[in-house]
Each structure stands twice: as structure tokens, then as C-alpha cells.
Amino acid sequence: MARTQGSHSDITGPRIREAALRLFAQHGYAAVSMRQIAKEVGVQAGALYNYTPDKQSLLFNLMAGHMAELQAAWDSVPQADSALKRLRAFTGFHIRFHLERPDAVFIAYMELRNLTEENFTVIESLRRDYENGVEGILKQGVEQGEFAVPDTKIATLAVIAMLNGVNTWYRSEGRLSLDEVERVYWGMVQKAVST
Amino acid sequence: MARTQGSHSDITGPRIREAALRLFAQHGYAAVSMRQIAKEVGVQAGALYNYTPDKQSLLFNLMAGHMAELQAAWDSVPQADSALKRLRAFTGFHIRFHLERPDAVFIAYMELRNLTEENFTVIESLRRDYENGVEGILKQGVEQGEFAVPDTKIATLAVIAMLNGVNTWYRSEGRLSLDEVERVYWGMVQKAVST
DNA sequence: CTTTTTTCTGAACATTCGTTCAGTTATTGT
DNA sequence: ACAATAACTGAACGAATGTTCAGAAAAAAG
Numbered sequence: 001m002a003r004t005q006g007s008h009s010d011i012t013g014p015r016i017r018e019a020a021l022r023l024f025a026q027h028g029y030a031a032v033s034m035r036q037i038a039k040e041v042g043v044q045a046g047a048l049y050n051y052t053p054d055k056q057s058l059l060f061n062l063m064a065g066h067m068a069e070l071q072a073a074w075d076s077v078p079q080a081d082s083a084l085k086r087l088r089a090f091t092g093f094h095i096r097f098h099l100e101r102p103d104a105v106f107i108a109y110m111e112l113r114n115l116t117e118e119n120f121t122v123i124e125s126l127r128r129d130y131e132n133g134v135e136g137i138l139k140q141g142v143e144q145g146e147f148a149v150p151d152t153k154i155a156t157l158a159v160i161a162m163l164n165g166v167n168t169w170y171r172s173e174g175r176l177s178l179d180e181v182e183r184v185y186w187g188m189v190q191k192a193v194s195t
Numbered sequence: 196m197a198r199t200q201g202s203h204s205d206i207t208g209p210r211i212r213e214a215a216l217r218l219f220a221q222h223g224y225a226a227v228s229m230r231q232i233a234k235e236v237g238v239q240a241g242a243l244y245n246y247t248p249d250k251q252s253l254l255f256n257l258m259a260g261h262m263a264e265l266q267a268a269w270d271s272v273p274q275a276d277s278a279l280k281r282l283r284a285f286t287g288f289h290i291r292f293h294l295e296r297p298d299a300v301f302i303a304y305m306e307l308r309n310l311t312e313e314n315f316t317v318i319e320s321l322r323r324d325y326e327n328g329v330e331g332i333l334k335q336g337v338e339q340g341e342f343a344v345p346d347t348k349i350a351t352l353a354v355i356a357m358l359n360g361v362n363t364w365y366r367s368e369g370r371l372s373l374d375e376v377e378r379v380y381w382g383m384v385q386k387a388v389s390t
Numbered sequence: 391c392t393t394t395t396t397t398c399t400g401a402a403c404a405t406t407c408g409t410t411c412a413g414t415t416a417t418t419g420t
Numbered sequence: 421a422c423a424a425t426a427a428c429t430g431a432a433c434g435a436a437t438g439t440t441c442a443g444a445a446a447a448a449a450g
Contacts, residue, residue: 002414003427012427028308030226034408046410047428055408065332110305113223149377151371157364158357165356169349176346184345188353192387197444198397207397229438241440242398250438 013051019056023189025103029059029114044046059111060119066104067126073097074133083141087193090134091186094163097176109164131156136192148195154174208246210236215253220298224309226256254306255314256321261299262321268292279335282388285329286381289358291373297362304359326351333388343390354384 023032034055038045052058077093080086089186098105112120135156141147149155163185170181216233218227229250247253250285274286275281293300306323307315331350336342344350358380365376 002429003416004429005416007416007427009427028223030223031309033406035406039251043427044429045408046430049409050327050427051213113221114226133372150382154364154371155377155383156374156378158371161360161363162357166350167353168356176349179351184349185353188350188387191389192383194386197399198400198446200446202446204397228436230436238397239399240438241400244439245397248418 009050012041012043012047016048016051017058017062021062021107022101023061024059024111025106028110029055029107030036056116056119059107060115060123062104063108063111063115063119063123066101066108066124066175067123067130070097071126071130074130077104083137083144083146084190086137087141087147087189088186090137091189092160092182094160095166095185098167099163099170099178105164105167131160141193145195147193149193155193159192162189162192204245207236207238207242211243211246212253212257216257216298216302219254219257219306220301224250224302224306227291230274251311251314254302255310255318257299258303258306258310258318259321261296261303262318262325265292266321267324269325278332278339278341278358280333282336282342282384283381285332286354286358286384287377289355290361290377290380293359293362294365294373300359300362326355329355340390342388344388350388356389357384 010031016037019037020032023036023040034048035045037058038048040050057167073094074090074093074097077089080089108123112123115123118171138147138149138152139160142149143151166181166185170176172178178185211232214232215227218231220237227231229242229243232253233243236243237369243253247256249314269285269292271286277282292368303318310318330347333342333344333347333350333354337344337347361376367373373378
């Protein structure tokens with residue numbers, strides 16, 4: 001056997017990335033073999049190398065793609081004038097974006113240690129960009145007297161960490177709807193940074 | 196060669212656990228081989244099996260030990276009467292305990308997916324016990340009118356997630372002292388749950 | 391000193407790993 | 421219809437994996 005019926009680059013490529021994403025999130029990068037990914041796609045291990053130069057690049061591209069998507073999505077959210085409204089918009093955006101991609105989120109900060117040094121630097125830089133956007137909101141709020149935080153950098157990380165926590169427990173079949181979750185978290189975020 | 200000079204069970208045992216803890220935290224459970232751990236200790240791989248039946252038990256015991264320590268340490272903290280004081284004590288305790296054991300903390304919630312099903316159940320149960328203790332404080336605070344949170348379970352997870360975030364950025368040589376970090380976080384926690 | 395026990399070595403085991411590649415087949419272009 | 425290209429197979433590579441075990445040496449017990 002060789003090339004199979006209906007085989008296409010534009011189909012196999014995404015399927016490989018999807019399978020890798022799910023398996024990496026489930027078992028961890030190091031614990032997943034190229035053969036497992038191939039099996040999931042319905043292909044032999046060697047075929048993967050038509051789509052990625054190696055396993056490391058597969059991981060890196062998943063993470064870099066996720067971070068780029070995250071930044072682009074947030075950039076496309078219209079910004080209000082007041083810091084309070086902007087922070088509220090961010091809270092909702094961050095929760096929803098992350099709940100829609102639990103696997104990518106999980107990988108993006110669980111598999112940092114499995115990146116090569118250069119790849120790690122790139123991802124870390126993307127993450128910092130995103131964090132800086134949030135810190136900008138807090139700084140604005142402090143300047144305009146809407147917020148009171150002793151340290152905007154720490155507050156930024158604290159808010160993000162708190163929101164990230166949703167991914168560890170939220171289930172769509174669960175007790176609370178997405179709107180309710182958003183409202184509860186916004187209540188806490190708002191109070192935490194308020195004057 | 197065989198048994199080496201000065202070899203002792205009470206020395207090698209802890210050294211194996213220390214090496215495993217550090218290596219697992221640094222590279223991940225699946226990415227660390229028994230030979231790497233052995234090399235760190237200065238021993239051959241086979242010798243490790245005098246101290247652990249297998250690699251999985253090594254991981255499980257590290258995690259279970261950490262969770263037991265955590266619970267015991269918190270249990271030994273004297274409890275104040277008011278919920279506000281208790282929550283303040285918890286905030287300080289949690290931050291300090293976790294900053295003192297970054298590797299164990301990292302492993303305890305990064306390597307959950309590498310546990311067997313039964314081992315996972317055990318660790319999850321220990322974690323829930325700890326979380327329930329915190330929720331008890333919030334419940335008390337709500338009953339006594341000191342706190343206002345729409346959902347004590349979510350608030351518990353949000354507070355813990357926020358505090359856990361400290362481990363991702365705190366460095367002892369950094370800009371802020373431990374006391375300052377504690378004060379900043381307590382400020383945010385307090386406001387987040389306040390009426 | 392002699393015996394027993396504890397601690398470790400070094401080699402071996404079957405598996406699995408990431409990756410390469412010559413060959414084969416389906417698809418595309420002419 | 422035929423030629424060219426893209427997509428994949430299947431086998432192979434050396435290296436590394438977790439684990440076992442007979443034997444050797446050091447330490448402890450007598």
C-alpha cells in the first residue's frame with residue numbers, strides 16, 4: 001500500500017494538529033508518541049513528517065498558534081472608554097475564550113518546560129504581550145481613580161490566575177451557565193480591584 | 196563493584212525522593228527516566244527499586260506526601276473566631292507554604308494526569324478535603340454577614356487559584372518581600388469576598 | 391573473626407521511541 | 421492517454437525506556 005484513497009494535505013494537516021492537541025492535553029507531550037498521533041489520524045507514523053519537521057515543532061506551532069489567536073481575538077474586542085468597562089469586557093472575553101479551548105489552554109502553560117530554549121522565549125514573549133494589555137487596563141483605572149491596587153503587575157497576574165481557574169472545574173453540563181459564571185467572576189474581580 | 200562505601204538506606208531513600216521531585220518538576224514525569232534519577236543520586240538505576248516498587252509509586256508518594264503535609268500544616272494553624280481573621284490566616288499560610296515548596300506544588304497539580312486511576316482518586320480526595328476547609332471559612336463568613344459571595348464553592352476555587360498564581364512569578368531576590376506579597380494578596384482576597 | 395543481612399552493580403530483557411527513506415499508489419496537470 | 425507530482429506505506433535505524441536479577445561488596449550482628 002501507499003497513498004490511500006481520498007488522501008489530502010488540507011485534510012490530514014488539520015487532523016494531525018487536532019489529534020496532537022487532544023493527546024498532548026490528555027497525557028502530556030512527553031507521554032504521547034508520534035505513533036499514537038498517527039493512529040488517531042488513521043495514518044502511519046512516517047506520514048506525519050510531511051506536515052511537521054519534528055515532534056517539537058508540532059508542539060511549538062500549537063502553542064504559538066493558540067497565543068496568536070488569543071491576542072488577535074482580544075484585539076478585535078471593541079474597547080470602551082472607562083477602565084471599569086474594559087476590565088469587565090476582558091473578564092468575559094477571557095473566560096469564554098479559554099472555556100472554548102480547554103486543551104489549547106492546558107497545553108499552553110503545562111508544556112512550557114518541554115519547549116526548546118528558543119521556542120520557550122517566543123511563547124513567553126507572546127504571553128507577556130497579552131498580560132501587558134491587561135495591566136494597561138489596571139493602570140488606566142488606577143490613574144483615573146476607579147481602581148485601587150498597590151501593584152498593577154501583581155494584580156494583573158492575580159486576576160488572570162483567578163480567571164484561569166475556571167478551566168479546572170467548569171463543565172457545560174454543570175450547575176452554572178456561562179453567563180452566571182461570568183457574572184460571579186466579574187463580581188469578584190471588580191471588588192478585588194475596586195477602591 | 197557492588198555495595199559502595201558509606202551506603203545507607205536512610206540516606207539514599209530521601210536523596211532519591213529529592214532528586215525525583217526536582218527532576219519531575221523541571222522536565223515532567225514522563226520526560227524523566229529512572230536512569231536520570233539514579234545518576235543524580237550517584238547510583239545505578241537498579242538500586243532505585245530497593246526504595247520504590249516502580250516509577251508510578253515514586254510519583255504517587257511524592258504527591259500524597261505533599262498533600263498530607265499541606266493538610267497537617269494547615270490543621271496546626273490556630274483558628275481565630277471570626278471568618279475574616281481565619282481567611283486572613285489562610286491567605287498567609289497558603290502563600291508561604293506553597294512558596295516554600297515550589298517543586299512539590301508544581302508536581303501536585305501538573306502530574307495528576309500521569310497518575311493511575313486509583314492513585315488519582317486518592318490525590319483528588321485529599322485536594323477536596325483541603326478545599327472544603329477553605330469553603331468552610333467562606334460559608335461561616337457569609338452566615339455571619341462578613342462576606343458576600345454568590346457561590347462559596349466557586350469563590351473558594353477562585354481564591355485558591357489566585358493565591359496559587361504567586362508561585363508562577365515570585366522570586367526571593369525579586370522586588371517584593373514575602374510580607375509585602377502577603378499583604379497585597381490579602382488586600383485583594385479580602386475585597387473580593389467582602390460585602 | 392565469622393556469619394548474616396543490607397545495599398548496590400552491571401548486564402540483560404523485551405518494548406518503545408523519534409526519525410528516515412525507498413518504493414507504491416492516488417491524484418493532478420497536460 | 422500519459423507524465424508528473426503529492427501523499428502515504430512499511431520496514432528499518434540506533435538509542436532509550438522501565439524493570440529484573442544473579443552476584444559482589446560493605447555493614448551489622450553474633
